[in-house]
Amino acid sequence: MVGIGISTTTGIATVVKNWLATDFPDRVSLRYLSTQRAAVPGAYFAKFVDGCFAFARLVFMFLGRLILLKGRWDVMHVHQSSWMSFWRKQPIWHFGALCARRRVVHLHGSEFKDFYASTSGLRRRLIQRFFERSDANFVLSKEWAEWVEGICRRPTRIDIVYNAALRQKMPDRRGRPTVTFALMGRMGERKGVFDLLEAFKKMAGNYPSARLILAGDGEVEKVRSLVAAAGLEDKVEVPGWVSGADAESVFERADVYCLPSYNEGLPGSILEAMAVGLPVISTPVGGILEAVQHESNGLIVEPGDIAALADGLVRLAADVELREAMGEASYALFEKKFDLDAIVEQVVGIYETLFHSAA
Template identity: 30%
Template sequence: MKKYKVVTVATSSRTRGGITSVINAYRQSTLWTDWNMVWIETHIDRSKIAKLWILIKGLFIFLYHLPSANLIHLHFSEPVSAVRKLLFVFLTKLFHKKLLVHFHAFSTNTTIHGRVSFVYKYIFRNADKIIVLSNYWREEIAHKWPYLTNKIMVIYNPCTQVKPMLIERQNAILFAGTVNQRKGYQDLIKAFAAVKDDHPNWKLVFAGNGEIEAAKQLAKTLQIDTNVEFLGWVSGSSKDMAFRQSSIFCLPSYAEGLPMAMLDAFSYGLPVITTPVGGIPDLLTDSQNALIYQPGDIRALSHCLTKCISDLAVRNSLAESSFKMSATTLNLTTITKELASIYQQMLA
């Protein structure tokens, strides 16, 4: 195969979040070396000055690599992320380079149906191909702008590769991600409070930053604070242990793209309780490979928690389904082959 050069434009490798996790997964595969990939960082979770500096620095590095690049693979999500990418899109087309845009947003209301929908229209119109994370997002964009339909392709986020290790699981229900209202942390605390007296040896574990103090106060108000643990944002070995030691994974979100935390749960073989939002229905069916309930239905979430806590056979069955998902549909090799195929089509 001819040696091509693909320039990836995205947030920093030191930034917390799904896009960073996805690109780091790609870096573990042969895709990275086969396509001579370069990661140009345009954002970081730090001060305003640091954010401005990394954007300016990224722009100059981009201009250095752009003449020799064959394809630009641009990752973006919510409005601020999209606006940051406008100049990169303009320069890519100015230099007549192929442009692949990879859309990671979680809400249609703030993006393609929001006040800055014209920004997304400009990016999508100038892209040669558009990657979305699910059929839900493909349908939403195609409905909004029908002339984009043939450009849109679905590529799922990949599961991370996890080394087998025998560690005794605790009676712990894991929530991983930003602790905010969109992720439904309040619903999980309230639902667990409703079942805690029947299962006093179980606990909730929150791995993530965000509204920690509000979550602690809610747990205290509901008198379950001794059964709720807050780890803060975890990565590396701390994240690994949080997943390995837990017995259930719960993501009670109101809006998602295709959450990497849920994919991590698949990789670690955790039974999943979640909601049918974003790209999740592409992969999960209630009682077949996960327990699914409607977002905001705290009584239904309590029922799911009880079912998973009380019935070991259910937990084991769902755990097996999670492993299967990570080894087949969402396997890193499978996903990167699909992405490499898109690269080949675009550069043929």
Template identity: 35%
Template structure:
């Protein structure tokens, strides 16, 4: 959990606030995290409390911890993840919940957004919030000689409509006519049975490998085998799977949603296709799969982008500076 000594350098401690399992186990972990926070605040001096939050139960659980920390005079950092936060904050939550969300954002010492577009939304939704942009980070793996398989497309993420999974299946159906060996590998959870049914209905079951959830070693192997990474989402923050693929030097085809256009320049370090356009997606994938020089260029520039802007060392230093600034305020 401690990347390159980050916690040691910042005298930090990681506290688990949630776990998978039965309700009683989740309650036990949540109470334990609150008790650990209380103990740290009571020992003094008040620590800086940094939470990573998505939406739904995650938000309410973490916002309670922030409120508890502020009661003891702690500076607080709310770090937003999750592409569905806008819908959660503006549509799914009632008036009381929206007021609490705004209160949490406005009372936080700093709110971290993953992209400028998300920062703009947060400032509009909760005026007066101090919002800074710190992107997701990924480790930069050693350069290895990848051995991509012809026509191999890799999708990593939750298999669902929001991630564009079914658009990608339709694109593969179109690609099969000109690239018979095309193969789509789907790594992740979600409604995998629905994906299998859709592939069968489109007549591409033999071209789709529904691998399900992947551990680190399998994911690395699949990236080494892939000719291109594709994530045709309808909304995103700044997807980790995309950044990991870029770090591996994979050419990527993605959609210009969320923070993606701030990281990807079409034709330079990736290819952009508007969401919900499977025919156009198939055209761009065919272009990348059929041009080895283009794939090499895109992959090289993608890795360079990670090295310069999204590498773990670069991003964690920005967070360390943020902590130092808060400590002197």
């Protein structure tokens, strides 16, 4: 399996760590090859060096298998993002045709459509062939499946493999003196953090009990400065990146989860919110509509529509019964579609199908 270092705070790392928390490692003989040690914006030379070392490690690992007469790996599973991440993994993917019987591409990059649109000619054809020549392409939603199918010139196998989360116990949120909205992710424009803060400013004056938690890495200091400039330090928390028990605490304290993103794959944070029974306010981008059903387990607003976002905050702040009903719907939908054990079972089943077809 190939991907970014699992110690990073990326979506791919979260997916892999979730799988490793199940019986997945007991059911497959797994070697994980990290192509990037740290998720740092920029640092292109360091990432290039990481990619070169990863390719060298792969070659030596394969030579070791040949010396021990173990032959090729059964499956190479490549977790794929966009931009430089795509090109950095190309040598590994091409070498996979030699060292593995089957190759699986797992598309995560929320900006992959923008990346593809920025290319032309040979580079665009290389991207198309990347999907066409893979033995299976894992995508995060029906919308992404249709997109991959649309750019390919010949039929290719596409499997919808949802992101998933660990099932949690729903906390009792009744009788709380405050209504807390939360967002967890990279602080910046893409996740709609600034839009959410602006929408919260519009409604906070009329709802003294409203609170907001903005947790994540990225432009943390900029967000804190905006909170201070708006005089909202007593209502808005910006703790920076949280994980483990601290992340669980954010979800436990929250009454509504918000992620007004401009582009996404299928955000793991939304699934984690659903796993604890939170209603969700989000946008119709990427695979979000398969997790958030408007007026059922949450509200959908268009990206950048701050007025509609503020209206959604007001509506859920004012109606505790609606919050509870949507939260219960979130939990039920999570159990039906995004339970981690079911997703792992699906992935192992696909591996077995590919293995038998290669025999």
